[in-house]
Amino acid sequence: MSRIEFRDVRHAYPPPPGQVPVYALKEVNQVWEDGGAYALLGPSGCGKTTLLNIISGLLTPSEGSILFDERDVTRLPTSGRQIAQVFQFPVVYDTMTVFDNLAFPLRNRGMPEPRVNQRVTEIAEMLDLSDRLAQRASGLTADGKQKISLGRGLVREDVNAILFDEPLTVIDPHLKWQLRSKLKELHQQIGVTMIYVTHDQVEALTFADKVVVMHDGGIVQVGTPIELFNRPRHTFVGYFIGSPGMNVLPCSLDGGQPVFANNLLSSGYPAGADLIGKLEIGIRPEFVRFSDDGIPVEIQKVEDLGRYQVVTVRHESSQIKMIVGEDQAIPSADPKISFDPDNLRIYCDDWAVEAEHA
Amino acid sequence: MRKTTNQKAWWLVVPVLLLVAFNAFIPLMTVVNYSLQETFGNNVFFWEGLTWFETVLRSERFHDSLLRQLMFTGMVIAIEVPLGIAVALSMPRKGPWVSVCLVLMALPLLIPWNVVGAMWNIFALPDIGLLGYTLNSMGFDYNFTQQPVSAWMTTVLMDVWHWTSLVVLLCYAGLCSIPDAYYQAAHIDGASPWAVFRYIQLPKMKRVLTIAILLRFMDSFMIYTEPFVLTGGGPGNTTTFLSIDLVKIALGQFDLGPAAAMSLIYFLVVLLICWVFYTVMMRDEEE
Amino acid sequence: MNKKWILTSLYILFLMLPIYGLLSMSFKTTNEILGGFSFFPQEFTLANYTKIFTDPTWYNGYINSLIYVCINTVISVSVALPAAYAFSRYRFLGDKHLFFWLLTNRMAPPAVFALPFFQLYSSIELFDTHIAVALAHCLFNIPLAVWILEGFMSGIPKELDETAYLDGYSFWRFFIRIFIPTIAAGIGVAAFFCFMYSWVELLLAKTLTSVDAKPIAAIMTRTASTSGYELGLLAAAGSLTIIPGAFVIYFVRNYIAKGFALGRV
Numbered sequence: 001m002s003r004i005e006f007r008d009v010r011h012a013y014p015p016p017p018g019q020v021p022v023y024a025l026k027e028v029n030q031v032w033e034d035g036g037a038y039a040l041l042g043p044s045g046c047g048k049t050t051l052l053n054i055i056s057g058l059l060t061p062s063e064g065s066i067l068f069d070e071r072d073v074t075r076l077p078t079s080g081r082q083i084a085q086v087f088q089f090p091v092v093y094d095t096m097t098v099f100d101n102l103a104f105p106l107r108n109r110g111m112p113e114p115r116v117n118q119r120v121t122e123i124a125e126m127l128d129l130s131d132r133l134a135q136r137a138s139g140l141t142a143d144g145k146q147k148i149s150l151g152r153g154l155v156r157e158d159v160n161a162i163l164f165d166e167p168l169t170v171i172d173p174h175l176k177w178q179l180r181s182k183l184k185e186l187h188q189q190i191g192v193t194m195i196y197v198t199h200d201q202v203e204a205l206t207f208a209d210k211v212v213v214m215h216d217g218g219i220v221q222v223g224t225p226i227e228l229f230n231r232p233r234h235t236f237v238g239y240f241i242g243s244p245g246m247n248v249l250p251c252s253l254d255g256g257q258p259v260f261a262n263n264l265l266s267s268g269y270p271a272g273a274d275l276i277g278k279l280e281i282g283i284r285p286e287f288v289r290f291s292d293d294g295i296p297v298e299i300q301k302v303e304d305l306g307r308y309q310v311v312t313v314r315h316e317s318s319q320i321k322m323i324v325g326e327d328q329a330i331p332s333a334d335p336k337i338s339f340d341p342d343n344l345r346i347y348c349d350d351w352a353v354e355a356e357h358a
Numbered sequence: 359m360r361k362t363t364n365q366k367a368w369w370l371v372v373p374v375l376l377l378v379a380f381n382a383f384i385p386l387m388t389v390v391n392y393s394l395q396e397t398f399g400n401n402v403f404f405w406e407g408l409t410w411f412e413t414v415l416r417s418e419r420f421h422d423s424l425l426r427q428l429m430f431t432g433m434v435i436a437i438e439v440p441l442g443i444a445v446a447l448s449m450p451r452k453g454p455w456v457s458v459c460l461v462l463m464a465l466p467l468l469i470p471w472n473v474v475g476a477m478w479n480i481f482a483l484p485d486i487g488l489l490g491y492t493l494n495s496m497g498f499d500y501n502f503t504q505q506p507v508s509a510w511m512t513t514v515l516m517d518v519w520h521w522t523s524l525v526v527l528l529c530y531a532g533l534c535s536i537p538d539a540y541y542q543a544a545h546i547d548g549a550s551p552w553a554v555f556r557y558i559q560l561p562k563m564k565r566v567l568t569i570a571i572l573l574r575f576m577d578s579f580m581i582y583t584e585p586f587v588l589t590g591g592g593p594g595n596t597t598t599f600l601s602i603d604l605v606k607i608a609l610g611q612f613d614l615g616p617a618a619a620m621s622l623i624y625f626l627v628v629l630l631i632c633w634v635f636y637t638v639m640m641r642d643e644e645e
Numbered sequence: 646m647n648k649k650w651i652l653t654s655l656y657i658l659f660l661m662l663p664i665y666g667l668l669s670m671s672f673k674t675t676n677e678i679l680g681g682f683s684f685f686p687q688e689f690t691l692a693n694y695t696k697i698f699t700d701p702t703w704y705n706g707y708i709n710s711l712i713y714v715c716i717n718t719v720i721s722v723s724v725a726l727p728a729a730y731a732f733s734r735y736r737f738l739g740d741k742h743l744f745f746w747l748l749t750n751r752m753a754p755p756a757v758f759a760l761p762f763f764q765l766y767s768s769i770e771l772f773d774t775h776i777a778v779a780l781a782h783c784l785f786n787i788p789l790a791v792w793i794l795e796g797f798m799s800g801i802p803k804e805l806d807e808t809a810y811l812d813g814y815s816f817w818r819f820f821i822r823i824f825i826p827t828i829a830a831g832i833g834v835a836a837f838f839c840f841m842y843s844w845v846e847l848l849l850a851k852t853l854t855s856v857d858a859k860p861i862a863a864i865m866t867r868t869a870s871t872s873g874y875e876l877g878l879l880a881a882a883g884s885l886t887i888i889p890g891a892f893v894i895y896f897v898r899n900y901i902a903k904g905f906a907l908g909r910v
Contacts, residue, residue, distance in 0.1 A: 056546065058542050058545070078542075078545050078546055079545065079546075079548050083546065084546060085542070085543070085546055087539040087542070087543065088539070089537075089539070091539050091540055091543040093557045093558070094561055095557060095561050096557065104547055104549070105546075105547040105548055108547060108548040108549055108550070108553070109548055149543070152543075152547060153546075360803065361733075361734060361735055361736045362734070362735060362736070363735070363736045363737065364735045364736075364737060365737050365738060367731040367734070367735035367737045367740075368731075368737055368738075370727035370728055370730060370731035371727070371728045371731050371732075371743065373724040373727070373728070374724050374725060374728040374747070374787055374791060375743075377720070377724060377780070377783045377787055378747060378750055378783065378784060378787050378788065380780075381750075381758075381762075381780065381781060381783060381784035382750050382753070382784060384761070384765055385758050385761030385762055385764075385765055386761070388761040388764060388765070389757065389761055441656075444652060445652055445653060445656045447649075448649045448650065448651070448652040448653045449653050450649075450650065450653075457898050457899075459653060459657065460894075460898055461891070461894050461895055461898050462657050462660065462661070463656075463657065463660065464894045464898075465660065465664070465887070465890065465891060465894065466660055467841065467845075468841055468844065468845065468887070468889075468890025468891070468893065468894060469845065469886065469887055469890060470844060470845045470846075470847060470861070470862050470886050471845050471846070471847050471862075472847045472862045472865060472866055473862070473865070473883040473886050473887070476865065476879060476883055477663050477664070477666070477667045477883055478663060480666060480667060480670060480876060480879075480880060481662075481663045481666045481667070485681065485682060486678055486679065486681065486682050486876075487666065487682075488662065488663070488665075488666040488682075488684075489662075489663075489666075491682035519659065519660065519663065522656075523660070526656075576752050579754075580752075580754040580755065580756070582755065582756050582848055583847045583848060587866065600756075601754060601755075601756035602756075604754075604756045604757070605756050605759060605848070608756075608759065608760045609759060609760055609763075609852070614760075617760065621754075621756075621757040622757075624754055624756075624757055625753070625754065625757050628749075628752050628753070628754055629749055629752075631752075632748060632749050632752045633745075635748075635752075636745055636748060
């Protein structure tokens with residue numbers, strides 16, 4: 001187990017001849033604490049798999065360094081890093097039994113057979129695979145095979161971290177939940193660092209203690225699920241997390257407070273000085289309410305989701321989503337909305353303006 | 359794919375059926391006809407029953423050809439399959455050289471078979487061919503037109519030259535279909551190159567290898583043109599394989615009865631192997 | 646990385662040697678050839694090639710071969726297309742047996758069919774015509790084409806067909822305007838293999854022709870026996886036969902791997 005650190009890491013894949021390299025990863029500085037459960041969340045193409053492969057050593061970054069417990073491992077090949085990786089689709093050795101699959105990494109490293117036996121039985125027990133040890137690996141279902149992949153990582157005692165690259169992609173939906181809980185359980189039991197890459201926010205938020213949100217080759221925010229939800233530091237985080245995501249609306253500034261639709265709003269986080277750049281306000285649908293005086297809007301759509309309703313309203317060219325409780329009324333005439341100041345933030349060029357709480 | 363049952367699909371198959379049946383049934387019936395009768399020319403036939411079959415099956419000439427054929431096929435497969443796998447493993451999988459390699463390797467497959475025979479004939483000529491001259495000047499006594507051993511070696515070498523690329527291309531395609539993740543996982547598991555071959559590459563190539571082996575078996579079993587042009591079946595009849603012998607009897611001696619009987623026996627052996635091939639393939643696809 | 650390439654390079658070298666032998670001989674005079682061995686042509690000459698390009702007996706051979714190969718490829722692929730579709734999409738009485746039977750024809754030893762073909766095609770007065778050889782090659786090329794095309798077609802989901810029918814397409818209109826473009830790669834592969842196996846086949850081609858449709862292969866063998874040792878000429882003729890093959894491979898080089906991947910050669 002160790003602490004993994006990224007220093008000034010950048011990576012560009014070799015471009016076709018005559019073309020400028022495009023950076024898949026732009027400047028990552030990040031520390032992964034020993035024993036943490038991290039989720040790497042972001043849309044396809046944001047660089048998460050690149051980052052993961054740099055940790056495991058399958059990829060060497062074009063710039064920067066990676067350290068395991070202060071030791072520079074940037075040039076160290078995968079076999080020297082004590083990393084386990086579980087891929088998107090199950091990788092098992094079809095011709096071997098489940099037992100032999102799990103024993104494979106240990107036997108390759110010359111572990112004596114009785115020890116191998118003990119270790120494999122232990123891990124199989126944890127993964128509920130004990131009754132299948134003698135079966136041929138090719139005969140298992142997709143989730144069984146992923147468990148084997150996971151098992152091959154867990155079975156090694158000297159593992160520094162286990163990396164997961166969207167491992168539940170091929171699993172049936174009703175089994176995804178089971179496998180996810182199992183992973184969380186294992187993490188609590190063993191305490192090894194786990195880094196889980198996904199584009200599904202539900203997976204990320206339920207698995208991880210800390211979520212690393214990536215966008216366009218860079219890390220935009222790291223925090224607990226609650227922090228990400230309540231205090232998104234980047235419009236992308238606000239938009240990506242939550243369903244529906246945060247409303248982002250253009251605004252202007254007046255004395256540090258945002259002005260939207262000619263209404264001076266009050267925000268709990270006013271801007272210190274007049275800023276130059278793209279100015280926007282961000283507010284989650286949960287914190288938009290109907291009120292007697294506020295911004296006039298037209299109601300476009302109401303979706304009844306049982307315990308609450310998602311109302312889509314419109315002011316001029318801006319569309320705003322709100323969440324309204326099932327027992328709250330929706331005004332039929334002259335609807336007006338207001339924003340909760342404690343949860344209204346100002347964003348300049350997509351980044352939240354951090355200032356003193358007023 | 360879920361297939362729907364529809365007897366009208368037969369209409370789509372009719373042209374194929376007609377063309378192939380025309381080429382298959384009528385000649386086959388002719389052959390069966392001849393195999394059961396005797397003729398002295400002038401289209402006069404006498405019923406002979408199974409005599410020809412007995413004659414052929416008992417004839418030493420047939421036994422010899424069959425033995426030579428089996429030896430040839432055995433040798434050829436024993437060399438081509440491992441060599442093919444080895445070359446496929448050592449080929450680059452990405453990059454600009456891939457196309458070049460593929461094109462160059464496929465070249466022998468597209469040379470008319472008689473040109474292959476002629477090419478090797480010239481190549482192996484003792485005084486003026488590249489191979490023949492080199493071997494003789496290195497001290498070997500090499501003359502494929504006169505020595506059976508040289509003739510055999512040359513014929514086998516020619517076949518290896520001609521057809522190994524088929525095995526290579528098939529295995530290469532099989533190898534390319536292995537996703538990178540398998541190699542990465544093996545790397546992480548600390549597997550040795552031999553383990554990678556044994557547990558990842560070989561199993562994934564199983565299907566293409568089966569096809570390669572069976573194809574080579576069948577095609578080498580039916581070989582005619584290349585050895586015929588190279589050695590003419592000689593010296594003497596030391597490289598007379600089944601097809602060559604059959605054509606000699608049929609077209610050379612016009613011994614229609616025995617030729618026809620031999621044809622049928624030959625065809626039956628081929629059919630048997632084909633059936634094995636089909637069953638194995640279908641079983642593989644269902645897996 | 647470089648160590649791995651040694652085997653590949655050696656293998657390719659091995660493949661190129663006899664071809665080089667042929668090529669270099671084609672540029673030598675007969676005297677030089679018979680006089681002894683020389684790695685490079687000492688007296689470089691184009692006489693052999695000139696002879697081939699100017700003598701009708703020779704260049705007609707190439708033309709004849711190309712004609713029947715093209716006819717055969719066109720016929721084989723066109724009739725194979727609807728049949729492959731039937732095998733891919735439908736179940737019908739005897740379909741598995743029919744498919745197996747087709748396969749057996751691919752495996753038919755040409756030697757068995759040489760004499761019967763001779764008699765058959767003579768009797769319908771098609772002896773010594775291009776169409777005769779083209780049709781004869783259908784025996785093994787059609788099953789091959791059906792086999793390859795069926796493989797490609799099975800990779801196209803049936804939903805494509807169903808959508809087209811819902812949109813109002815008739816079967817043939819759907820087939821020609823939608824389906825065929827979708828499996829263009831498969832058609833390319835099938836055409837390539839048909840071309841290949843027809844181009845290289847000698848026994849049947851020689852048996853069914855005598856003068857008018859004589860393929861280049863037959864002319865070469867005739868020359869070898871009757872005019873004695875005109876090795877240079879023979880070498881030139883042989884070298885020229887490699888060219889169409891090389892051409893075709895170059896065009897389909899990207900599809901070769903795909904075709905072999907289906908394993909249906």
